[in-house]
Amino acid sequence: MASTDTTPVLEKTDRAGKAPSDTADVGAGLDALDAVTAHRGSIGQALRTKALPPLIGVLVVLALWQGAYSLHVTSSYKLPSPADVWRSAQDLWYQGTLFSIIWTSVWRGLSGFLLAVVIGTPIGLVVARIRPVRTAIGPVLQGLQSLPSVAWVPAAVIWLGINDQMMYAVILLGAVPSIANGLVAGIDQVPPLFLRAGRTIGATGLTGARHVLIPAALPGYLAGLKQGWAFSWRSLMAAELVASSPDLGRGLGRFLEDQREFSDMSGVLLGIILILFVGIAIELLVFTPVERRVLRNRGLLATGK
Amino acid sequence: MTTALTTSADAPGADAHGGAPAVRISHVHKSFGRPGAQTHVLDDITLDVAPGEFVTLLGASGCGKSTLLNLVAGLDKPSAGAIEVTGGRPALMFQEHALFPWLTAGKNIELALKLAGLPRPERRPEAERLLELVRLQGAYGKRVHELSGGMRQRVAMARALAQGSKVLLMDEPFAALDAITRDVLHDEITRIWAERQLSVLFVTHNVREAVRLAQRVVLLSSRPGRVAREWRIDLPQPRRIESSGVADLSIEITEELRGEIRRHGQH
Ligand SMILES: Nc1ncnc2c1ncn2[C@@H]1O[C@H](COP(=O)(O)OP(=O)(O)O)[C@@H](O)[C@H]1O
Ligand SMILES: [Mg+2]
Numbered sequence: 001m002a003s004t005d006t007t008p009v010l011e012k013t014d015r016a017g018k019a020p021s022d023t024a025d026v027g028a029g030l031d032a033l034d035a036v037t038a039h040r041g042s043i044g045q046a047l048r049t050k051a052l053p054p055l056i057g058v059l060v061v062l063a064l065w066q067g068a069y070s071l072h073v074t075s076s077y078k079l080p081s082p083a084d085v086w087r088s089a090q091d092l093w094y095q096g097t098l099f100s101i102i103w104t105s106v107w108r109g110l111s112g113f114l115l116a117v118v119i120g121t122p123i124g125l126v127v128a129r130i131r132p133v134r135t136a137i138g139p140v141l142q143g144l145q146s147l148p149s150v151a152w153v154p155a156a157v158i159w160l161g162i163n164d165q166m167m168y169a170v171i172l173l174g175a176v177p178s179i180a181n182g183l184v185a186g187i188d189q190v191p192p193l194f195l196r197a198g199r200t201i202g203a204t205g206l207t208g209a210r211h212v213l214i215p216a217a218l219p220g221y222l223a224g225l226k227q228g229w230a231f232s233w234r235s236l237m238a239a240e241l242v243a244s245s246p247d248l249g250r251g252l253g254r255f256l257e258d259q260r261e262f263s264d265m266s267g268v269l270l271g272i273i274l275i276l277f278v279g280i281a282i283e284l285l286v287f288t289p290v291e292r293r294v295l296r297n298r299g300l301l302a303t304g305k
Numbered sequence: 306m307t308t309a310l311t312t313s314a315d316a317p318g319a320d321a322h323g324g325a326p327a328v329r330i331s332h333v334h335k336s337f338g339r340p341g342a343q344t345h346v347l348d349d350i351t352l353d354v355a356p357g358e359f360v361t362l363l364g365a366s367g368c369g370k371s372t373l374l375n376l377v378a379g380l381d382k383p384s385a386g387a388i389e390v391t392g393g394r395p396a397l398m399f400q401e402h403a404l405f406p407w408l409t410a411g412k413n414i415e416l417a418l419k420l421a422g423l424p425r426p427e428r429r430p431e432a433e434r435l436l437e438l439v440r441l442q443g444a445y446g447k448r449v450h451e452l453s454g455g456m457r458q459r460v461a462m463a464r465a466l467a468q469g470s471k472v473l474l475m476d477e478p479f480a481a482l483d484a485i486t487r488d489v490l491h492d493e494i495t496r497i498w499a500e501r502q503l504s505v506l507f508v509t510h511n512v513r514e515a516v517r518l519a520q521r522v523v524l525l526s527s528r529p530g531r532v533a534r535e536w537r538i539d540l541p542q543p544r545r546i547e548s549s550g551v552a553d554l555s556i557e558i559t560e561e562l563r564g565e566i567r568r569h570g571q572h
Binding site: 023024026027028030031033034193194196197199200201202203207211212215216218294297298299300 | 378380394396397399401403404405406407408416417420421440441448449450451453454455456464467468485486488489492493496
């Protein structure tokens, strides 16, 4: 039963077994065999795979549009040609108002969005981590997300009048729930193992939130921010369309509504294209790079694509 | 130098070393669930780990090994009994590396150093020193996903050591690794344990691993978890997991473990 009698033999095998450097060598060999090497494609390749398909998409749409115009599908005052819209853009450019119109809206949209981040983030944290608060306002917060923010415009006009505050109020009502819900979802998806690991190294309470909880929830939070921006932008356009006052700066929504009043269809189409363009540009310039960076750092991005 | 065995369940394990034990678990009970519908997972566990001692805790899956380790780590509270750990919060390693993927290997270690109160200028050099200790010099700037399984577990070991505790708790840390990598890490943990004079409580369901590493193997029974038996292992280190000394004792302990498991099949 006991292995006492075999000990002398054992000791020899054990001693002769391996020198410490052998372990180091085997370990180093394993590391070399196992380590993951990340490859990143060339810029030319990236252009071909990323930029080309959307470019082709845009060209196809333009071609269909021009085709419909040339075939006189409807009267040309209802459907102007791409060239007409381009001329409207040029006019705006020569009047020198193109950038001020875009900037008025972008400034409102971005500053409203940042305010929404400042307000939505603590709300999300509290809802995610404090049980009674979650039961109380969690469902409301989720319901608010499906309420189109245009619905707030009449109320905001009566409460605040037709001014910038009213625009910001509508942006906040649209974006805060998205941002808060994104953070809640992000926190819910944090693997409990990270929280336990954090606690064992002493990351508890606020320190734990700062060093473990928030970074771990970052991917979900970013998704919420992205959606929050989309909501901010939509809410703002709705508010600008409805609210007309000489005191207000003229943004894209107002421009669009003005063109409608003039029955200038190429101006209306230009307005729509510009609104779409700004929304996409902010997403591509601000959110996509941040998101890609976060995902790549965590090895969550498929490589080689 | 002989392969001694035995001692009954209630024998004091740590007398040879003298002084206060590094970990003292006395009469610990743990139940889960609401009163009335409780499962009694741990039943009157009493176990000491002496300073500088390497103890492996062996038992079938679900017998309460992780539960006990969580109690010692302070992640959960015992239903009854007391646990004392000298030198503050012990370090804990999991089966999964549990490294933070938003930080590099080096920054993972530095976070633990920061939370342990090390001033900023000393953190980076200390992190590099710890990486060197686990033979990963050069991995400082690597992202977690760029490391192999074995390397991740070594970074996790470095992060655990960064806490500065002399008590290291390990919950099946090598269970997910392939045999060769595990073999290498057995050598490394043995070396680091000796160099740093750590007190280690190492959980495993692998009998050979338990015998390969430990000075003392503690067998837990299942449902409820009790200390069934202990073996003192005096084979010299570093041992080889395939050596006949390890194998012989493993056979004996496996027999005992199977007996424990068999008891449950009978009713
Ligand atoms: N938080 C918990 N709530 C209820 N039951 C639990 C909890 N944690 C563990 N258990 C139960 O306790 C028993 C022991 O679990 P565990 O300590 O994880 O076992 P081991 O690590 O030995 O495999 C299992 O039967 C498990 O279902
Ligand atoms: Mg376990």
